[in-house]
């Protein structure tokens with residue numbers, strides 16, 4: 166990462182008085198109307214950790230760049246969670262772009278995250294080419310299916326799970342009460358899922374509505390097992406429409422669908438496909454190996470309408486990252502990790518087994534050389550080291566080293582990050 170001589174603007178954490186100009190700059194960068202309500206300003210002052218909200222300011226005090234990070238935990242294969250630095254709200258006003266402002270804000274934030282002991286930084290990239298230069302690699306993929314409901318082969322008379330479980334429509338308050346607990350139980354079992362701040366649930370349930378972003382109530386449903394325990398949740402919208410032939414042709418868009426058990430997950434998909442008038446279901450952001458489309462009697466009724474990189478990871482502590490996750494087999498490699506920013510690189514002896522792993526600095530000859538961004542992409546099991554070697558992004562110093570890395574890193578399910586944070 167190179168830091169060019171900066172422009173005249175100062176880059177620093179913001180003060181409470183600067184939340185309004187910062188928010189106007191944020192809207193400008195995201196090409197939204199700059200208008201910010203008093204409610205939004207007050208809420209941000211109360212909720213944000215302002216020491217982690219950065220801006221670039223002109224000499225008249227106007228914000229022309231924004232950047233925010235917050236504390237997050239990320240689940241790695243095996244179910245351990247590690248502290249991560251979640252980065253969001255990154256913008257530079259069009260009049261000040263390509264002068265190094267993002268580079269300066271990123272360098273400050275990553276240095277502080279490293280100092281704090283965060284194992285990695287995470288973000289959702291607006292555009293693919295932005296973040297690789299800062300050591301981020303795409304670590305999860307999100308797939309969206311569109312289901313042609315009449316073709317699924319699902320029983321049209323289905324109205325409830327067969328095993329005594331129930332699905333109940335609830336109001337926002339009940340969803341707000343039950344959602345975080347269920348999400349915490351699930352996300353600590355699924356690699357790639359991240360913690361959600363309470364404000365996330367407030368926003369989704371209308372408690373944080375602002376005049377510039379009016380909230381309309383979606384549908385909320387809870388799945389309860391036959392024992393009465395909440396084991397699944399669903400949040401969806403329906404766009405109601407009738408065709409010229411006076412047939413209902415409504416699209417249900419799934420905003421959240423979480424099942425703590427496969428039975429809950431399957432039942433919630435069945436439920437949303439069985440709503441009268443709904444002819445199309447859009448799945449929202451799923452892992453590429455989601456139970457969809459194969460839970461449908463005719464999987465061809467679901468087609469992929471969107472598939473792309475989702476969460477990007479920037480490792481800050483290679484040893485802690487590789488020691489935190491689990492491994493299905495045993496193996497050892499000396500890896501050379503290149504990191505231009507000098508935050509996480511080095512040569513490591515990595516020795517992994519199903520009962521634990523060690524990763525320590527080493528002076529031995531490396532068997533595999535790779536950039537910190539590539540290791541970030543490999544870490545959660547999303548991509549193949551052999552494939553990255555074929556792409557020229559990982560260098561095998563010893564024949565077969567990439568296959569050893571693959572055998573260690575492979576997971577039975579792909580990582581999944583459903584959140585656009």
Ligand SMILES: CC(=O)SCCNC(=O)CCNC(=O)[C@H](O)C(C)(C)COP(=O)(O)OP(=O)(O)OC[C@H]1O[C@@H](n2cnc3c(N)ncnc32)[C@H](O)[C@@H]1OP(=O)(O)O
Pocket residue numbers: 194195252253254255256257258261262263264265266267268269288289290291292294295298
């Ligand atoms: C996690 C999130 O919040 S994702 C949201 C990201 N924000 C947006 O997409 C909003 C619209 N875009 C912007 O606000 C800005 O263009 C930003 C924030 C993406 C980039 O800010 P800038 O200050 O212009 O970036 P900066 O000058 O530090 O650029 C550093 C390098 O990245 C490159 N770069 C920056 N943005 C992009 C891009 N969108 N596409 C390709 N390259 C880019 C620059 O060309 C530069 O390369 P160089 O050093 O080889 O010349």
